[in-house]
Amino acid sequence: MQVLPSDTATEAGSAFAELLADLNSDGWRADTAVDRLANAWSALAAGGWPLVGEAGPDGDAFSLLDVCELIEAWGGRALPVPFVPTVLVRRWTAGAAMPTEQPLSYTIPVGEGAAVVPYPTFPGTRILALRASGSTEAIEVPEGSPVDDFDLLMPVAAVAAPEITLTLDRVVDVCAASLAEAVGVAATALRRAVAHARQREQFGRPVGAFQAVKHRCANMHVDLEIARSLLTRLAQTGISRESRTAVTEGFERTRRVVEGCIQVHGGMGFTWETGLHLGLRHVVGLAALADHAMDGWLGGRDDVRTAARGR
Amino acid sequence: MTTSFGSPEARAFRERLRTWLAGNVPEAWRRAGGEDLTDDEVVEVRREWDRRLFAAGYAGVTWPVEFGGRGFGPVEEYVFYEECARAGAPEGLGRVGRLLAGPTLIAHGTDEQRARYLRPILSGEEIWCQGFSEPGAGSDLAAVRTRAGRDGAVYRVSGQKTWTSFAHYADWCLLLALTGPAELRHRNLSMLIVDMHAPGVTVRPIRQISGRSEFNEVFFDDVEVPVANRIGAEDDGWRVAMTVLTNERGMAEAANRYVDLMADSRQLLECAGHRPSRIGGDTLGGVEVYADRVEALRWQVMRAVEKSARGGDWFPSMAVLKLYWSELMQDMASAGLGLGCAEHASWWRRRYLESRATTIYSGTSEIQRNIIAERVLGLPK
Numbered sequence A: 001m002q003v004l005p006s007d008t009a010t011e012a013g014s015a016f017a018e019l020l021a022d023l024n025s026d027g028w029r030a031d032t033a034v035d036r037l038a039n040a041w042s043a044l045a046a047g048g049w050p051l052v053g054e055a056g057p058d059g060d061a062f063s064l065l066d067v068c069e070l071i072e073a074w075g076g077r078a079l080p081v082p083f084v085p086t087v088l089v090r091r092w093t094a095g096a097a098m099p100t101e102q103p104l105s106y107t108i109p110v111g112e113g114a115a116v117v118p119y120p121t122f123p124g125t126r127i128l129a130l131r132a133s134g135s136t137e138a139i140e141v142p143e144g145s146p147v148d149d150f151d152l153l154m155p156v157a158a159v160a161a162p163e164i165t166l167t168l169d170r171v172v173d174v175c176a177a178s179l180a181e182a183v184g185v186a187a188t189a190l191r192r193a194v195a196h197a198r199q200r201e202q203f204g205r206p207v208g209a210f211q212a213v214k215h216r217c218a219n220m221h222v223d224l225e226i227a228r229s230l231l232t233r234l235a236q237t238g239i240s241r242e243s244r245t246a247v248t249e250g251f252e253r254t255r256r257v258v259e260g261c262i263q264v265h266g267g268m269g270f271t272w273e274t275g276l277h278l279g280l281r282h283v284v285g286l287a288a289l290a291d292h293a294m295d296g297w298l299g300g301r302d303d304v305r306t307a308a309r310g311r
Numbered sequence B: 001m002t003t004s005f006g007s008p009e010a011r012a013f014r015e016r017l018r019t020w021l022a023g024n025v026p027e028a029w030r031r032a033g034g035e036d037l038t039d040d041e042v043v044e045v046r047r048e049w050d051r052r053l054f055a056a057g058y059a060g061v062t063w064p065v066e067f068g069g070r071g072f073g074p075v076e077e078y079v080f081y082e083e084c085a086r087a088g089a090p091e092g093l094g095r096v097g098r099l100l101a102g103p104t105l106i107a108h109g110t111d112e113q114r115a116r117y118l119r120p121i122l123s124g125e126e127i128w129c130q131g132f133s134e135p136g137a138g139s140d141l142a143a144v145r146t147r148a149g150r151d152g153a154v155y156r157v158s159g160q161k162t163w164t165s166f167a168h169y170a171d172w173c174l175l176l177a178l179t180g181p182a183e184l185r186h187r188n189l190s191m192l193i194v195d196m197h198a199p200g201v202t203v204r205p206i207r208q209i210s211g212r213s214e215f216n217e218v219f220f221d222d223v224e225v226p227v228a229n230r231i232g233a234e235d236d237g238w239r240v241a242m243t244v245l246t247n248e249r250g251m252a253e254a255a256n257r258y259v260d261l262m263a264d265s266r267q268l269l270e271c272a273g274h275r276p277s278r279i280g281g282d283t284l285g286g287v288e289v290y291a292d293r294v295e296a297l298r299w300q301v302m303r304a305v306e307k308s309a310r311g312g313d314w315f316p317s318m319a320v321l322k323l324y325w326s327e328l329m330q331d332m333a334s335a336g337l338g339l340g341c342a343e344h345a346s347w348w349r350r351r352y353l354e355s356r357a358t359t360i361y362s363g364t365s366e367i368q369r370n371i372i373a374e375r376v377l378g379l380p381k
Helices: A007-023 A034-046 A066-078 A083-092 A168-199 A209-236 A244-264 A266-270 A274-296 B006-023 B027-032 B039-055 B073-088 B095-109 B111-123 B237-245 B249-272 B289-309 B315-339 B347-357 B365-376
Strands: A102-104 A114-118 A126-130 A135-141 A156-162 B128-131 B147-151 B154-164 B172-178 B189-195 B202-204 B215-226
Touching: A007 A066, A034 B289, A066 A083, A066 A209, A083 A102, A083 B128, A102 A114, A102 B347, A114 A274, A114 B189, A126 A156, A126 B147, A168 A209, A168 A244, A168 A274, A209 A244, A209 B289, A209 B365, A244 A266, A244 A274, A244 B289, A266 B237, B006 B073, B073 B249, B073 B289, B095 B111, B095 B128, B095 B172, B095 B237, B111 B202, B154 B172, B154 B189, B154 B202, B172 B215, B172 B237, B189 B237, B202 B347, B215 B315, B249 B289, B249 B315, B249 B347, B315 B347, B315 B365
Parallel strands: A102 A126, B128 B172, B147 B172
Antiparallel strands: A114 A156, A126 A135, B147 B154, B154 B215, B172 B189, B202 B215
């Protein structure tokens, strides 16, 4: 039983957060130039960060909870590049020799012959589909496929892809990674809310001195903490039909934190350029992705039981 | 002492404890939680439980070995409380002594005081109660008015304490009293050991909104307390109180509540007309989510415990835990009330009434939110 990320993962998470603060000093941004994203991707690859989920030469890999610690750091400064799918695909296809700088994504089956793909249009992304037969093959997103970019930090495309599957282990990985990223978004949202409440003055005092604002921030802190506990449990015990609601509960709590952040910012929070909507859109998008993953497995089969993650 | 729930030491401790609990929790208590026993029988079971804990070396699990404890860290402590609750163990009458008075004496008492009071606390021979809250000092605990006036070698204590659990069984009271001028806030209180059998002490039960009485008010009318019974320096009682109020004592309660709430969530599912094995439809009216929320409490406590075992500050986690379980308990009681299960209606109604207390005692939800906002998040006072 692992309750906290390992010391190694915690240290790696701090180092990663520092790199991300350099790469993306302004917080979430929608209007990020393509070359800036390409540079960010190169910096991630140069640091070896896409490999964090793979087993090393001695066979010792980070546990899912450890990987989630790094993904949480990513969520706090997320850019629209396929970092998380790359980490997951490399974890699933350990041993497949692919250059570190290769962006990767995967397919989630949604109904007969269809799949959703996160980050379908990031330049050079290789999309790996797991066939029901067990083989993995690369698929293309056809030119002109409709891309849902409601979540500006994680666009998603629906593609035709027959015979696609996702094993329960991978469903757990997708849900845990998505929830970890949402927790990272929420942590940043709470930090920004508190920073704003300390410096924004109305009626001659910082708005954060009013108990109504304080108590809302305290609720956001509780929501964030409980979301982290739900994530820890998910990474340790997997998903069953009975615990699917726990994943939904985790995402709802992260969303409430971002909603609270917008409220604390008042009118400024509602503007495009303050950028809080990127976080809000992202937690909604991440929850939808996890829902797709769970629907594929937990919607139609009765024999699903806990996928224990015994590490 | 281990710092991780997954360690072999923690697992072995859990196994040994389970075996001991299986052979020691009284059968009558395990079955109905004492519901079918008379008041006298309940008291006897709880006293006997104190004695069994002591005999087996499970009293004062976190006390240092030199004072008769086991010297365990927070991980074993949490395992201890969770397993006791899972096994349906009674709550001993010695709880205030073990969790509050003993640690206070260990931290601030004289050698003579430790030699006199610690062992009877562990053995369950002497019962303690906590005299902090007053009618005019609730959330604002420093506003204590009970006066301890110096008169030679004694203090003369007069005033009123309230919400005092165990007062009618207690031999000693850990009393926070005013010894300095009222205007010297936080520097005018002293911590005293008061003999509950002394002349001038009167205990009166408080009747709660449910009709039950679990707490008391205690009146002190010119009660003589030897100066040697002061813990710490005169007028330094606030600091003494804070060292014990900010330790991990909230963990014991969170562990107990986790087990209570698990039972409640199973009851909710049953009352919703479905057994857990038949979950899957949308007919449960949403009560299935409570099982997840209860499990989140367990992981939240375990995360806080491991952080504290690794040297982190326990205090910020306590406010989150208290806020979370107390409001969850109320939500679940409301849900139970709304299910309209005829068989369990009266049980849920009592639960509902009694759960109103959870967001008030041990620091109201409003105070907990202030603590989080000001001391964890750093918002201005």
